[in-house]
Amino acid sequence: MFKNQGTMDVSVLPQVLQWKQGGAGVEDLEPEVRSPVDEVFDQFLKGNTIFKNRDVLRHDYVPEKLPHREEEIRTLASILAPALKGQKCSNVFIYGKTGTGKTAVARYVLDKLTAKARQIGAPVVACYINCRMAGTEYRILASLCEALGVKVPFTGLAKAEVLERFKKALIGREFVFIIMLDEVDVLVKAHGDALLYELTRLNPELKGSKICLIGISNDLTFKEHLDPRVLSSLSEEEMVFKPYNASQLRDILWDRAREAFVDGAVSEAVIGLCAALSAQEHGDARRALDLLRVAGEIAEREGARKVEVEHVRKAVKCIEYDRIVEAIRSLPLHAKLILLAVYEKTKKVSSVITGEIYAAYSAICSRMGLTPLTQRRISSIINELDMMGLLNAQLVNMGRYGRTKKIRLAVQRSIVREILTQEGLT
DNA sequence: CTTCCACAGGAACCAGCGGACC
DNA sequence: GGTCCGCTGGTTCCTGTGGAAG
Numbered sequence: 001m002f003k004n005q006g007t008m009d010v011s012v013l014p015q016v017l018q019w020k021q022g023g024a025g026v027e028d029l030e031p032e033v034r035s036p037v038d039e040v041f042d043q044f045l046k047g048n049t050i051f052k053n054r055d056v057l058r059h060d061y062v063p064e065k066l067p068h069r070e071e072e073i074r075t076l077a078s079i080l081a082p083a084l085k086g087q088k089c090s091n092v093f094i095y096g097k098t099g100t101g102k103t104a105v106a107r108y109v110l111d112k113l114t115a116k117a118r119q120i121g122a123p124v125v126a127c128y129i130n131c132r133m134a135g136t137e138y139r140i141l142a143s144l145c146e147a148l149g150v151k152v153p154f155t156g157l158a159k160a161e162v163l164e165r166f167k168k169a170l171i172g173r174e175f176v177f178i179i180m181l182d183e184v185d186v187l188v189k190a191h192g193d194a195l196l197y198e199l200t201r202l203n204p205e206l207k208g209s210k211i212c213l214i215g216i217s218n219d220l221t222f223k224e225h226l227d228p229r230v231l232s233s234l235s236e237e238e239m240v241f242k243p244y245n246a247s248q249l250r251d252i253l254w255d256r257a258r259e260a261f262v263d264g265a266v267s268e269a270v271i272g273l274c275a276a277l278s279a280q281e282h283g284d285a286r287r288a289l290d291l292l293r294v295a296g297e298i299a300e301r302e303g304a305r306k307v308e309v310e311h312v313r314k315a316v317k318c319i320e321y322d323r324i325v326e327a328i329r330s331l332p333l334h335a336k337l338i339l340l341a342v343y344e345k346t347k348k349v350s351s352v353i354t355g356e357i358y359a360a361y362s363a364i365c366s367r368m369g370l371t372p373l374t375q376r377r378i379s380s381i382i383n384e385l386d387m388m389g390l391l392n393a394q395l396v397n398m399g400r401y402g403r404t405k406k407i408r409l410a411v412q413r414s415i416v417r418e419i420l421t422q423e424g425l426t
Numbered sequence: 427c428t429t430c431c432a433c434a435g436g437a438a439c440c441a442g443c444g445g446a447c448c
Numbered sequence: 449g450g451t452c453c454g455c456t457g458g459t460t461c462c463t464g465t466g467g468a469a470g
Contacts, residue, residue, distance in 0.1 A: 138454060156446035158453055332457090354433065374459060379434065395434075399468025402432025 049262060050300045050307065056260040057293035059099075059286045062107050067255055068248045069101050072239060076109045079237050080212070083113065083176040084122045088210035091200070091234050096241025098218050099284030103182055105241075106214060110180060126178040131187035137195045140187065141166060144179065163198060170209040177211050184215040185222040193230045200233040243283030249275035252285055253292055261296065265306045270295065273312045291315050324411045327388050328419045334373055335381050337364050340425055342391060342407055343416050351406040353396075354379065382407060 055061060066073065082089040096102045110126050117124035127147035134140045138155070141162040145152045148169040152162055170177060179199065181187065188196065202211055215234055223231060244252065253271045274295070278288035292307075294315035299307040328339065341360035345352040358375050365372040373381075382405065385391040392410040397403050409416060420426050 136455070153446055155444065155455080156453060161446095161453090373457095375433085376435085376460080377458060380458095383435090397466040397468090398431080399466070400429090400431060400470090401468075402430085403465060403467085404431095404433050 049305050050265045050296055051260060052262050053260055054293060054296065056256050057289050057296070059289060062104055062111065063256065063259075065255060066101060066104055066108060067251045068244065069105050069241075072101070072105050072241065073109055075239060076105060077112070080109060080113055080178065083124050083178060083212065084117055084120065086122060086174065086176060088176065088203070089178075089212045090236040091213040092215070092237045092239060093235040094214065094216045094239045094241065095220055095222075096218060097220075097243055097282050097284070099278075099282075099286035099288070100218075100241040100243055101285060102216050102218070102241050106180055106182075106216060110178065113178070122176075123174055124176045124178065126180065128180045128182065130182045132183045134187075137187070137191050138162065140181070140195065145169065148175075148177070167202065167205065170206050170211070172208045175209040177209060178214065179211060180214040180216070182216045183218070185217040185219040188222065188226065193226050196230050196234060197227060200230055244279070244285055245283060246272075246275045246279035249279055249283065249285060249288050253288055256289060257292065260293075261307070265296075265299075266292070267306070269309050270307050270312055273309055277312075277316065290319060294319055321415065324390070324415050325419055327390055328416065329423070333370075334378075335385060336420065336423065336425060337361055337368075337370075338378060338381055339385065339390060339416065340364060340420055342409055343413065343420065346409055346413075351408045353404040353406060354382065355404065357382070357407060386410075 056063070076092065076094075079092055080089050094102050094106060107128060110128065114124060114126050116122075125147060127144055129140055129143050131140065134143060138157075138159055141159060142152045142154075145162060145166050148166070150165050150169045152165060181196075184196070196213075196215075199211060199213060213234060223235075226234070250271055253274055257266050257271060271292070274288050274291045277291060278284050281287060291312060292315075295307050295311040298314050298318065299311045302311075304311070328336070331339070338357065338361050341357050341364055342352065345356055345360050354375075358378055361378060362372045382391060382393055386393040389410055392408045393405045394407075395403070396406050417426065
C-alpha cells in the first residue's frame with residue numbers, strides 16, 4: 001500500500017512539470033514569476049532558523065547522555081561486564097512501557113561494551129534484533145548468523161539448518177555472543193517460545209563460546225506466555241523501567257532540544273506542554289520527542305522564528321491524523337471493507353455487533369463482485385483493527401441473545417470517510 | 427435451575443508463493 | 449527439475465461461554 005502511494009506521488013510530478021512548461025509565456029515570465037515550489041525550497045533553505053539538527057529528536061538516535069537512567073545503565077553494565085573477561089554473563093530481562101528508555105539504555109550499554117571490548121581485544125560480539133522488524137524466527141536466526149559473518153539465504157532453508165550453521169559458527173571460538181532481542185513479546189505471541197528455548201539451552205553445546213540473552217519487552221504480562229524453563233533461565237536478572245514523570249520528561253526534552261534547536265527557538269512553556277501531554281500517556285519519552293519535533297517542523301513550515309504552544313497543539317492533531325491515514329492506507333482490501341461496513345452501520349447508532357457487520361460486509365462484497373471471506377476470518381480482522389486502534393471492539397454478553405462484540409469506530413468518522421473515498425471505496 | 431443464543435477464538439489444515447539445495 | 453522449506457492469508461471444524469429468558 002505504501003508502495004502505491006509512492007508511485008502516485010511520482011506520477012503526479014511529471015504532470016505538474018508539463019503543466020508548467022505548457023503554460024503560455026512561461027519562459028518570458030520566468031525571471032519574475034516564481035513557482036510555489038521555489039518558494040517552499042527558498043523558505044526551507046533560508047528559513048531554517050529553528051532547527052540546528054533535527055535528527056537528534058528522532059527516536060533511533062542514541063544520545064551521549066540518558067538523563068534519569070544512570071542507575072539502570074550502571075546495573076546493566078555491571079551485569080554485562082564479565083563478558084569483557086570472556087566470561088558468561090547472566091541473561092537479562094528488561095520490562096517497561098513504550099518510551100521508558102529500555103532500548104536506548106540497552107543499546108547505549110551495548111555500544112560502550114563493544115567499544116571497550118575492541119579496545120582491549122576481548123572477543124565480544126553483540127547483535128541487536130528487533131523482533132517486530134525481523135518478524136519471524138527464521139529471520140531472527142538469519143540475523144544472528146549474519147552478526148557472526150555467516151551468510152544465509154533470505155528464505156528456502158529449514159530453520160533447523162540455519163540453527164545448525166549458527167552453532168557451527170560459534171563452536172570452539174571462545175566468543176561471548178550477546179543477543180539483544182527487542183520487543184521479544186511480539187516474537188513469543190506470534191511464534192511461541194521455541195526459539196528462546198533453543199537459545200537458552202545452547203550454551204553447553206558450544207564448547208568455548210557463550211551466549212548471553214537480553215530480552216526486552218513492553219508487555220508486562222508477557223511472562224505468562226513463557227515456558228517456566230525458558231522463564232527461569234531467561235530472567236536470571238530482571239530490570240523494570242518505570243515511566244518517566246513530567247519533570248523527568250522535561251529534562252530529557254531540554255537535553256535534546258539544546259542540540260536540536262537554535263538558541264531561543266523553544267521556550268519552557270513548549271517543553272512543559274510536550275512533557276505534560278506525554279506524561280499523561282504513561283510517560284512516553286518517544287512520544288514527547290515526536291511531539292517536539294513535529295511542533296518544530298510545523299513552526300518551521302509556517303515561517304515562525306520560534307516554536308509556540310500553538311504549534312504543539314497542532315502537532316498533536318497532526319501526529320494523530322498521520323497515524324490514522326497511514327494505518328488505513330496500509331490495510332488489505334477486506335480489512336478496508338470491514339472498516340467501511342462499520343462506518344456505514346454506525347451512521348445512526350453508536351455501536352454494532354459482529355453479525356451485523358458481517359452482513360453489511362457481505363453486502364458490500366456482492367455489490368463489488370467480490371467473494372466475502374468467512375465470518376471466522378472477519379472476526380480475526382476485527383481484532384486486528386481493534387489492536388491497531390482503528391476500531392473499538394468490546395466483548396459483551398446479551399444473555400439469551402448471545403455473546404458477541406460491540407464494535408465502534410475508534411477514530412474520527414470524517415477521517416475514515418475521507419481516506420476510504422480517496423481509495424475509491426465509498 | 428436450565429436452556430440456549432450468537433458468537434469468540436483455538437486448532438488443524440490448505441494453497442500458493444519465492445527460494446535453496448542437490 | 450524435483451523436493452523441501454517457511455510465510456502469508458485464508459478455510460473448516462470445533463468447543464466454550466455469560467447471562468437473560470423461560
